[in-house]
Amino acid sequence: MRIDFSKPFITNESEKFLLESLNSLNHSGNNYWNKKCIDYLKEKYHFGEVFLVPSCTAALEMGVMLAGVEPGDEVILPSYTFSSTATAILMSGGNPIFAEIEPNTMNLDINKLEQLITDKTKCIIPIDYAGISCNISEIQKISCKYNIPIMVDCAQSLNSKTETGEWTGTTTDLASFSFHQTKNYSCGEGGALIVNNAEWVERAYILQEKGTDRKLVIEGLKNKYGWVDKGSSYLLSDILASLLFSQLKNIDLITTYREKVTEAYRKLLKPYEDAGFIKCPKPPKGCKINHHAFFIIFDTSINKSKFLERLKNIYNVSAYIGYQPLHSSIKGKQLGYKPDDLPITEDLASRIARLPFYTELGVKKEYLTYACNSIKKVLDSIYI
Numbered sequence: 001m002r003i004d005f006s007k008p009f010i011t012n013e014s015e016k017f018l019l020e021s022l023n024s025l026n027h028s029g030n031n032y033w034n035k036k037c038i039d040y041l042k043e044k045y046h047f048g049e050v051f052l053v054p055s056c057t058a059a060l061e062m063g064v065m066l067a068g069v070e071p072g073d074e075v076i077l078p079s080y081t082f083s084s085t086a087t088a089i090l091m092s093g094g095n096p097i098f099a100e101i102e103p104n105t106m107n108l109d110i111n112k113l114e115q116l117i118t119d120k121t122k123c124i125i126p127i128d129y130a131g132i133s134c135n136i137s138e139i140q141k142i143s144c145k146y147n148i149p150i151m152v153d154c155a156q157s158l159n160s161k162t163e164t165g166e167w168t169g170t171t172t173d174l175a176s177f178s179f180h181q182t183k184n185y186s187c188g189e190g191g192a193l194i195v196n197n198a199e200w201v202e203r204a205y206i207l208q209e210k211g212t213d214r215k216l217v218i219e220g221l222k223n224k225y226g227w228v229d230k231g232s233s234y235l236l237s238d239i240l241a242s243l244l245f246s247q248l249k250n251i252d253l254i255t256t257y258r259e260k261v262t263e264a265y266r267k268l269l270k271p272y273e274d275a276g277f278i279k280c281p282k283p284p285k286g287c288k289i290n291h292h293a294f295f296i297i298f299d300t301s302i303n304k305s306k307f308l309e310r311l312k313n314i315y316n317v318s319a320y321i322g323y324q325p326l327h328s329s330i331k332g333k334q335l336g337y338k339p340d341d342l343p344i345t346e347d348l349a350s351r352i353a354r355l356p357f358y359t360e361l362g363v364k365k366e367y368l369t370y371a372c373n374s375i376k377k378v379l380d381s382i383y384i
């Protein structure tokens with residue numbers, strides 16, 4: 001048997017919707033299936049405005065522009081994130097300011113946030129790692145004091161709730177989601193930008209439409225569109241939106257399948273955690289999680305490497321390392337960072353491994369059982 005690290009999930013309706021979209025001969029953005037997805041997301045989660053875009057990376061780029069980041073401005077984000085979060089800042093000429101994380105969730109450490117704020121800070125971009133919300137209510141207390149907007153990089157956390165019981169992406173000016181194939185609900189490549197700040201909605205339509213006011217023409221308010229701002233082609237093809245809708249319709253079913261995977265891993269790992277060998281994620285009280293991923297923090301990076309190697313080589317089960325911290329990456333070093341600027345991030349990133357996680361694992365019991373048995377045997381070979 002072979003267990004992949006991640007696999008997209010195809011629902012009963014995916015093929016039907018794709019064919020309908022194909023035959024509609026309306027394949028560009030903001031058509032029928034885009035609207036269906038947007039209506040669905042607004043109704044279920046009560047987002048402000050929803051923009052379907054080609055990727056979460058594109059959503060982050062748009063969001064940084066909306067927040068008014070100009071060359072020389074600073075944007076605070078955790079170093080422990082995907083490159084997209086930081087790249088989006090560079091695209092507007094901003095300087096990424098990397099923050100530390102804390103070990104229970106691998107999310108931004110709020111106790112180390114305030115000291116990074118300067119009069120150049122234009123935005124804060126926390127992320128929801130592994131679908132666990134980032135303690136956003138506490139981050140907002142700090143950002144409110146300085147009147148700094150927040151965009152949460154919710155790439156991994158659609159259908160999760162914050163520690164105060166609100167859907168992720170609903171409480172800040174901006175939020176971004178990903179529908180990349182590696183995420184819970186996916187369409188190959190895709191994303192959404194949530195704009196909850198009503199004053200920014202009009203400009204978001206312009207940025208999405210290559211800097212034009214084409215939206216006004218579509219709505220019949222103008223008869224010819226003009227070039228009014230910068231922007232890009234931040235639209236999701238309606239063909240991909242049809243695939244996305246087949247996933248969104250089944251979002252709670254998909255989440256339920258994935259919950260089974262989390263439960264199995266928690267049960268399996270508890271003895272090793274109780275013995276002090278490893279640590280598992282500890283979501284803050286009140287958070288609802290969408291079961292995007294599961295990580296283990298090992299006691300040493302050597303044991304983490306042994307675990308990954310043996311799992312792959314002996315059992316053909318793919319687990320994976322976490323992010324390479326951005327501050328100590330090639331680009332981070334160019335920006336002037338040294339690895340020991342953020343020692344906690346550096347240490348945790350060297351000891352973390354992510355277990356195989358995809359929806360089908362929660363559907364086919366024999367796969368999950370094989371993955372769990374293999375993980376147990378490898379942990380025993382290291383610790384017992």
Ligand SMILES: *Cc1c(COP(=O)(O)O)cnc(C)c1O
Binds near residue numbers: 058082178
């Ligand atoms: C996946 C991911 C992204 C990028 O998403 P794309 O849709 O591939 O652009 C950005 N940030 C985080 C935290 C992610 O997990």
